[in-house]
Amino acid sequence: AQSVTQLGSHVSVSEGALVLLRCNYSSSVPPYLFWYVQYPNQGLQLLLKYTSAATLVKGINGFEAEFKKSETSFHLTKPSAHMSDAAEYFCAVSDEYGNKLVFGAGTILRVKS
Amino acid sequence: DTAVSQTPKYLVTQMGNDKSIKCEQNLGHDTMYWYKQDSKKFLKIMFSYNNKELIINETVPNRFSPKSPDKAHLNLHINSLELGDSAVYFCASSTPGTGGNYGYTFGSGTRLTVV
Numbered sequence: 001a002q003s004v005t006q007l008g009s010h011v012s013v014s015e016g017a018l019v020l021l022r023c024n025y026s027s028s029v030p031p032y033l034f035w036y037v038q039y040p041n042q043g044l045q046l047l048l049k050y051t052s053a054a055t056l057v058k059g060i061n062g063f064e065a066e067f068k069k070s071e072t073s074f075h076l077t078k079p080s081a082h083m084s085d086a087a088e089y090f091c092a093v094s095d096e097y098g099n100k101l102v103f104g105a106g107t108i109l110r111v112k113s
Numbered sequence: 114d115t116a117v118s119q120t121p122k123y124l125v126t127q128m129g130n131d132k133s134i135k136c137e138q139n140l141g142h143d144t145m146y147w148y149k150q151d152s153k154k155f156l157k158i159m160f161s162y163n164n165k166e167l168i169i170n171e172t173v174p175n176r177f178s179p180k181s182p183d184k185a186h187l188n189l190h191i192n193s194l195e196l197g198d199s200a201v202y203f204c205a206s207s208t209p210g211t212g213g214n215y216g217y218t219f220g221s222g223t224r225l226t227v228v
Contacts, residue, residue, distance in 0.1 A: 034217070038154075043203065043221035088154060100146065100169055101205075101217060103156040 002027045002093045006104035014112050019063075019078040021107050023091035026072065033074040034092040034101065035065055044090065050074060061085070086111045116140050119204050119220040126194055127228055134189045134223045136204030142218070143208070144168070145187040147179060150201040150222070159202075162187055191225075199227045 007022040025031055035047040048059025055067040065076045074091060088108045092101040117138045126132050138145060146169075147159040160179045161169035167179070176192045191198060204220040 036219075041224075044156075044219040046216065046218075049216065090156065099144075100158045100161055101148075102158075106154050106156075 002029075002031065002095065002102045004091050004093050004102060004104035006089075006091050006107050008107055009105065010108045010110065012110040012112060013081045015083055016080050019076070019081045019085065019109065021076040021089050021091075021109065023065075023074045023076065023104060024072050025074060025091075025093045027093055027095070029095050032094045033065075033067060034094070035059065035063070035074075035076050036090045036092060037061075038088045038090065038106075040087075047076070047089075081109075081111045083111050083113065085109060116218050117204055117206055117220040119202075119223050121223060122221065123224050123226075125226045125228065128194055128196060130194050131190070131192045132194060132225070133191070134202055134204075134225070136187045136189070136220060138185055138204075138206040138218070140206055140208075140218060142206035143184055144206060145181065145184070146205040146207070146217075147187065147189050148203040148205060148219075150203060152200070156203070160187075160189075194225075194227045196227050199225055201225070 003026045005024045033050040036044040038044050047063050048057045050057050050067045058064045063078045088106045090106045091104040094101050120135050144163045146161045150156045159173045162181045164184045165181045178190045181187045201222045201224050203222045205217050207217045
């Protein structure tokens, strides 16, 4: 079975500071990993995905994530937070057949001015 | 232009009623899903269909019945609605999954409120 743990249900950063959202996964097969963002009362937007190519994945809006097999991690980072980054972020895992996504519990990112 | 569209966007109904949510995708994807996001924002898969065939049924009460008339549509019918069914329901679709070069696209969600 696959699972995802997101450390920290709430993260608060100042505008211009580094954003780090943590995600650890568990998978008995090579995982495919995703980060989604959800703005209030909206749907899910894909930020980036890891599908066994490069371990450092660049996504939209300046976000990137690094797949570290030894640490079973796929943390999301952004060098400089912007007010518009305030949202909830979900890490998810799937197998290579993509039959379903298993989501973490989500991390709410707050950006302070 | 909408890739995955759900209707209605909001649904308020009384306990005991039966309601349906519709989903359509124009991406040519073979697989469609229903996910439920509860009041704590936790997202969990309910059903998955591949080319009109049920693939995943994640211990969902049988009051919930998905129907896929063709691979571009996946509807969700709910009988005898209960207060606990209040949630946001997301439809999604994906490309075939081998080789890893696939992606999921989500609809904008249907917020169901049972009163």
